[in-house]
Amino acid sequence: MGKTLFDKVWDQHVVMENEDGSTLLYIDRHLIHEVTSPQAFEGLRLAGRKPWRPSAAVATPDHNVPTMDRERGIDDPVSRAQVEALDANCREFGITEFGMDDIRQGIVHVVGPEQGLTLPGMTVVCGDSHTSTHGAFASIAMGIGTSEVEHVLATQCLIQKKPKRMRITVEGPLPAGVTGKDVALYIIGRIGTAGGTGHAIEYAGQAVRELSMEGRMSLCNMSIEAGARCGMVAVDEVTLEYVKGRPYAPRGELWERAEAAWRELHSDDDAAFDVEHVFEAADIAPQVSWGTSPEMVVPVTGRVPRLAEARDAVQRESWRRALEYMGLREGTPITDIAVDKVFIGSCTNGRIEDLRAAAEIARGRKVAASVKQALVVPGSGLVRKQAEDEGLDVIFREAGFEWREPGCSMCLAMNADRLEPGERCASTSNRNFEGRQGMGGRTHLVSPAMAAAAAIAGHFVDVRAL
């Protein structure tokens, strides 16, 4: 019987198998940021250990960095201490870091692919759940906790149990106005936030193949919101095209060899999956989340659900809490919901294509007077530069958006960018949990074009009608 894509990559990374069924898995690439690493480095120091292979690791600060007046440094002393700890740890342990004043700095999941640090067929880990992003390159990319960050630093390996394999096929061409983000939200709405628990997902089908690498990254990024260990897409011309010429990608004869190996990175025709889901792309409209979990999502043409439609008592109770927290009434049409703030950015949607899509909507229009703030935060310094080279910053500024420096920003509001209690935000990030963007803040997850459209209209609108 044939092998799945996941099995091919997994098998190449097995260092040894223990009798109890756990595997020592070799890690090719370790990405590091300031929030989940200090305790791991401290652990190494306390045990008198050294990184096994420092060149496998690359670090960049992202969660805490300010997105304006950066030359002034970080005002918040606690945030500053954490970023400085990363600088010091990288120096001490000989790890490459793209620091705050490096143009390559940015959100770790934008930086990895952009630099060619993420390559097809790799195992990639990071102390961050959205590491699943890198699976767009047919790599096994997993978020890990800080103890595992320390384990990988010390041994270049992880102790893993093999997850089950799930394939999600989206058939048919991708409809106009529907992005990788919408596909991701639609899938989570269908299978639920625990739908992928214990599984490695492979995304397949015509609609997935039609996505650009940016779109595939948005899709794989949100695999964790479906509870999966990782999400993957097979290698094709789109993948190779994206990787070729990146700073850390192989060149010349090495590229030829790598390319030949990477072309094998797809599931065999007769490979078997533990679970299969098949969806029709034609059924997918631009999505808007209404509640406090990414599975609480409906098409922009839909309504906030009624409690009576819940499948059981536990779901009814969580819907009731979500409606209360979000300040919404059952049955409200999505396009009747007005927003106070708009956030375009994050590791889900902070790439150049995302900014282009948002700028396309913003061009020649103005942010509605009722919208207090509309932020555009590029995913990295290089994304920012490219956007400026294309004049996108001018389009955004003229429309009334703020153009910021790269970082996680209002995706999780660890820096100064946040929602105030009760404020409602159209956000291109990935989590609408209570308090995620600031205590009491209300998040609606959407694509970049949908967020820009909401900024202009002052409420949600269907981008396809613009």
Add this chain to the structure above:
Amino acid sequence: MDAFTRLKGLVVPLDRANVDTDAIIPKQFLKSIKRTGYGPYLFDEWRYADRGEPGMDCSQRPLREDFVLNQPRYQGASILLARENFGCGSSREHAPWALLDYGFRCIIAPSFADIFYNNCFKNGILPVVLDAGIVDRLFAECEATPGYELDVDLAAQTVTTPTGDAFPFEVDAFRKHCLLHGLDDIGLTLTHADVIRAYEARRRKEAPWLGI
């Protein structure tokens, strides 16, 4: 890491599905570079009526009286009874650190998110998966019985109620072994250093572009 063998402790029921790690420990507390001291901020937005900031003296803060952790009958609990998909979202290990620092050593739920589940074992917390029906029953008993305690035995893999009903649970053999003995798995992996080096030598030839 402290070993976990057997625990008889007071149970607190947290009756919500999909409790995420942002709720368990909000982001502003992730700025600390330590592993300890998160307990007072566990479930911060649900526990306190004001906005929590790192370094606050929590004994002075206004409490949300209706939140279950604030109720007098549940003070001193060491077992958390939870609903499906507990610990979803962010990979932050600050979530188990906060639970541990507060005093929880065991969490019982119908299901857990993968990364959180794994993080628990690294910190001497035992996550126990029981059938949704059994968890329902434990919720009902716990709410009806002041001072409700469960007896969790890792070696025997059972959870026993005050009336003597014992429910078996599954746990991975390697994780069980590490937890029972409080083992550091980095030390264990490093005993295989030669095997890792041999793997690297092979990979260097097979996939030279990886720069191993």
